[in-house]
Amino acid sequence: MGKEEKTFIEFLRRTGQKVTRARCLVLEEVYRHHDHFDAEALYQRLEKRRAGVSRATVYRTLSLLDRSGLVRKMDLGEARSLYEHVLGHPHHDHLICVSCGRIFEFEHPGIEEIQNQICAQHGFEMHSHTQQIFGRCRDCRAGRSPAETS
Amino acid sequence: MGKEEKTFIEFLRRTGQKVTRARCLVLEEVYRHHDHFDAEALYQRLEKRRAGVSRATVYRTLSLLDRSGLVRKMDLGEARSLYEHVLGHPHHDHLICVSCGRIFEFEHPGIEEIQNQICAQHGFEMHSHTQQIFGRCRDCRAGRSPAETS
DNA sequence: TCGTATATTGCGACTCCCTGTCAATTTGAA
DNA sequence: TTCAAATTGACAGGGAGTCGCAATATACGA
Ligand SMILES: [Mn+2]
Ligand SMILES: [Mn+2]
Ligand SMILES: [Zn+2]
Ligand SMILES: [Zn+2]
Numbered sequence: 001m002g003k004e005e006k007t008f009i010e011f012l013r014r015t016g017q018k019v020t021r022a023r024c025l026v027l028e029e030v031y032r033h034h035d036h037f038d039a040e041a042l043y044q045r046l047e048k049r050r051a052g053v054s055r056a057t058v059y060r061t062l063s064l065l066d067r068s069g070l071v072r073k074m075d076l077g078e079a080r081s082l083y084e085h086v087l088g089h090p091h092h093d094h095l096i097c098v099s100c101g102r103i104f105e106f107e108h109p110g111i112e113e114i115q116n117q118i119c120a121q122h123g124f125e126m127h128s129h130t131q132q133i134f135g136r137c138r139d140c141r142a143g144r145s146p147a148e149t150s
Numbered sequence: 151m152g153k154e155e156k157t158f159i160e161f162l163r164r165t166g167q168k169v170t171r172a173r174c175l176v177l178e179e180v181y182r183h184h185d186h187f188d189a190e191a192l193y194q195r196l197e198k199r200r201a202g203v204s205r206a207t208v209y210r211t212l213s214l215l216d217r218s219g220l221v222r223k224m225d226l227g228e229a230r231s232l233y234e235h236v237l238g239h240p241h242h243d244h245l246i247c248v249s250c251g252r253i254f255e256f257e258h259p260g261i262e263e264i265q266n267q268i269c270a271q272h273g274f275e276m277h278s279h280t281q282q283i284f285g286r287c288r289d290c291r292a293g294r295s296p297a298e299t300s
Numbered sequence: 301t302c303g304t305a306t307a308t309t310g311c312g313a314c315t316c317c318c319t320g321t322c323a324a325t326t327t328g329a330a
Numbered sequence: 331t332t333c334a335a336a337t338t339g340a341c342a343g344g345g346a347g348t349c350g351c352a353a354t355a356t357a358c359g360a
Contacts, residue, residue: 018307018356039347054310059347075227079346095274106268111261115283118256123288124245131281133265138273168327168336189318204339209318229316229347301360308355315348326337 004031004070004087011068025051026061030071031085036103038080076103076132093130097137104137154181154220154237161218175201176211180221181235186253188230226253226282243280247287254287 008027012019029046030037043058062083065071074082076096092107111131119126158177162169179196180187193208203211212233215221224232226246232253242257261281269276 016307020308020355022309052310056311056348057309060308073227075225077223077225077231081227081346095268095272097274098277104272104274106272108264108268110264114258114260114264118245118258119283119285122245122254122256123291124247124254124283124285125291126283126285127248128285129281129283131279133269133274133276133279135269135274135276135278141273141275166336170327170337172338202339206319206340207338210337231317303358303360305358306356309351309353311351311353313349316346318344320343321341322338323340324338327333327335329334330332 002031007070007087008065008068011064011070017064022053022057023061023064025053026058027065027070030062030065030083034085034089036074036082036084038082040080042083074130093132095133095135095137097140098134099136099140102137152181157220157237158215158218161220162214167214172203172207173211173214175203176208177215177220180212180215180233184235184239186224186232186234188232190230192233224280243282245283245285245287247290248284249286249290252287 004027005024009019012023025046026042029042029049029051039059039062042062043055046053046058062071062073066073066083070085070087071083072086074084076082090107092105095104095106115126115129154177155174159169162173175196176192179192179199179201189209189212192212193205196203196208212221212223216223220235220237221233222236224234226232240257242255245254245256265276265279
């Protein structure tokens with residue numbers, strides 16, 4: 001049993017919720033890939049594997065995973081929310097190419113430090129933060145299609 | 151005629167669109183207040199003034215104002231998008247209190263500088279960026295209700 | 301292991317924020 | 331003033347996500 005299962009089960013127990021077949025299948029599928037995904041795509045992947053988990057349960061379980069700290073829900077201003085792993089993926093923020101849609105990750109300790117300063121100034125207790133930079137990626141600027149890059 | 155009207159008309163002309171009664175009324179109402187607002191609230195304000203502008207036109211005009219650079223559309227992960235002025239309001243980012251919902255603004259030159267560095271490293275051409283810090287504000291931490299402040 | 305209280309599930313209906321359609325109206329260039 | 335083209339209001343439609351509920355699964359204690 002992976003660390004994520006352990007964490008999830010511990011979270012469910014701690015909060016008086018049940019460890020169900022559907023929840024385990026969703027968690028398993030979430031951790032089969034390591035990219036940014038949306039709820040519908042995850043549901044489709046489960047369908048393909050004939051997991052027999054409903055769309056509603058996918059949404060409900062993603063919410064649990066978010067609250068348990070296993071995944072992070074991200075809202076990039078698009079219709080659908082995206083999700084990404086937290087466990088084993090250190091905190092980072094995103095560069096989003098408005099041309100090809102790809103998402104690049106970055107992290108910079110200086111930013112976190114400044115954020116702490118700002119919170120201190122405002123007497124603000126930070127729970128989470130997000131930072132997104134929208135623009136054109138190197139490939140798109142070069143007129144290259146993303147497919148040509150390996 | 152305020153600077154915002156001038157800018158808007160110039161934008162409309164430049165992009166081959168028409169300066170209409172409805173668009174002017176929406177712009178006027180947008181600039182009557184200087185806080186964060188959503189489309190529905192703006193529509194209600196117009197209704198109260200019997201402006202006779204439809205909800206659809208409010209949405210369509212907000213989109214134009216966003217594209218013209220007069221307002222900024224913000225997605226804070228809530229159902230509704232928020233909008234805020236750009237003209238006369240220097241760039242800033244937001245602290246959002248998850249307890250009372252109030253939004254506080256901050257700006258820090260160091261952050262912008264780091265963002266430029268990161269873009270340079272990735273060969274990324276930045277168009278815009280947003281940064282949100284979620285947490286609890288000073289008042290909420292002190293158990294004070296926001297109404298008591300002022 | 302079994303029985304039972306309680307949580308969860310799948311289903312589809314539903315909500316909510318917009319967005320698209322289209323006939324009627326307005327705009328502005330000539 | 332004329333008139334093609336853009337815009338508008340009304341409302342249907344879309345799409346992501348949520349809710350209610352009867353059927354089912356889970357877990358806890360006997
Ligand atoms: Mn990421
Ligand atoms: Mn602001
Ligand atoms: Zn790109
Ligand atoms: Zn607060």
